[in-house]
Amino acid sequence: MPTSGSIKGLVERLEDGETVIVAEGYLFELQRRGYLKAGAYVPEVVLEHPDLVKNLYREFVHAGSDVVLAFTYYAHREKLRLIGREDDLEKLNKTALRMAREVADETGTLMAGNICNTNLYLKDDPDSISTVQSMFKEQIEWAVEGGADYIVGETFGSLGEAMLALQSIKEHGKGLPAVITLATHLYEIEGECATNDNVSMSDACKQLQDSGAAVVGVNCTRGPKTMIPVAQCIKNKCTIPVAALPVAYRTTDKEPSFQSLTDPQTGKRVFPINLDCTQCCQDDMIEFGHQCKDLGLQYVGICCGNSSSLTRSLAESLGRQPPASRYSPDMSKHYAYGTHPSLKKFNTEKLVKHL
Template sequence: MATKPKGLLDRLKAGETVICAEGYLFEFERRGYLKAGPFAPEVVVEHPELVKGLHREFAHAGSDVVLAFTYYGHRETLRAVGREDELETFNRTALKLAREVADETGTLMAGNICNTNCYNADDPQALDRCRQIFKEQTEWAVSEGADFMVAETFHVLGEALLALECVKQYGNGLPAVVTFSVSRNGLWCGNTVEEAMTALEEAGAAVVGLNCGRGPATMLPLMDKVVNKVKVPFAALPVVYRTTEQQPTMHSLISHKGSKAFIVDMDEFLCGRSMVADFGQRCKDLGVQYVGLCCGNAPHFTRTLAETMGRTPPASKYSPDMTKHFTYGTDRWYGNKSL
């Protein structure tokens, strides 16, 4: 077992940057172990060894955090695929896998709650269901040894505040990282992003920021506007897709066939590693302390981000070295050929 790492708040207070690899849903969908559409994380109970393996790969690539794969592992999603009766098994299994790998690798383990897709501020029953979802997932995370909580991908300020309220009430003092996913028209609640960040800070979030939805190119302009509007550390975790001003979110991307790319044609919009490096450098320039990558992420992208942050994770042993390529290399007898 590796040495126990410093806690999230200690690292942030010391001015350190924390890297968190996300993107489990899309990666397991690409590998053929998760169904696009419902996106229920069934791989957690059907192939737990694969989940543990991906946790290890992300830690090997430089992630400081093992994020328990409980995203969309809540009642609403599992009900949609007829597995709500396995809810606790899903969550506890995911948390145990994450805790085990975090202990092995000397990284932090985070519990994860997210958008419920049933939030309705005008419906008391919907609010009660959301509160139940956040309460039980938070309590399971506490009991399985989470170091902090990630509450993410909220489109509505009210739902994000409710999630934070539940973490504070049931989280046994765990700090909360709370992030919004901003649509092409902004947040769905009518609040500006700046207003939403400030509200979360005032409600006691340890870290606030942005995740998912937008790629680096269209998340950065929002970051420029809001990163200095709050006093707590800022989080930035874009999707790894080439979004544009005209198509600012991965959901608005149009494929080569003229139809919506989400999700089967997303690969044609994947970022290159140099784009990830450019994003990481911009985060350094802005002083963003909690950085990562969301949907579309894979270990080689996390390694690139970590190296841009000045790290040398174990995976850097295998970072590209084109000087030894038989055609493009410059060492010894290599190189100076043309293709």
């Protein structure tokens, strides 16, 4: 069952000025572990290795996530059709949602349903719009049935599809709050990032706000360095809580999205399987957390490339001490670099010079 009456809900937390931390990035993390195929990125692992998914839910909460986001990203009808598993659509969604609800109940966290970009949306095409609406409807209804506390609609390149997602959540979500985030690609209008249907990100988020979203913002595609300026523009225009969930890769002004990143040694494009050489470190996420706090962003997290250690660093930068903080680095007892008075050192000074 949803958390109403037991723990504070999303909207209540935000209205009280709290920051909500949301760990995402299941696709890339499970691909990195060898349980998900890059390309179609369909979360078959939910059916084939459900315990791995459930444990990752737990890991991210242990690291500081306030929310268990059900792993139904790309678990929509079109993606399942591409790999010939459309018959497994309902089972996959319900399994991911059930496990997310169980972990949320175990840990006293929120559980969110998830819908996303469909790759089918075509503006002014009634058949396309109807198909997308139908796909959103079934996933939203399963999320409601599965006990979601709110629903995330994310990674939309166009305002049109994001608006369809919001309208579908309002129509079929039984009053659950909607968090809607856009993905910034390489489109611009007068120097500001824009959607692929030619609306500035700030204007797009303002329209989503005015249409009833509880949270608006950006996720995926951009790393912390190139997402913060986009979030700033949105924050300047919107009056509701703003979200920022970057990928965990070191994007730059020259290469602002992780799809555009190149290997600093070879110059070759690294997306999607050679991104490791551009991976953010824990200090990057600490800096990102401080920037989010300075900007007053209330819904923050990490998308593709996330790991538990990065989520922990983000949480700690926001003043949290999640369970994983018990294992945060402490070099005071390191055999060579340690400074703890109880540490016995033998020729340490000589050793350090050679390290």
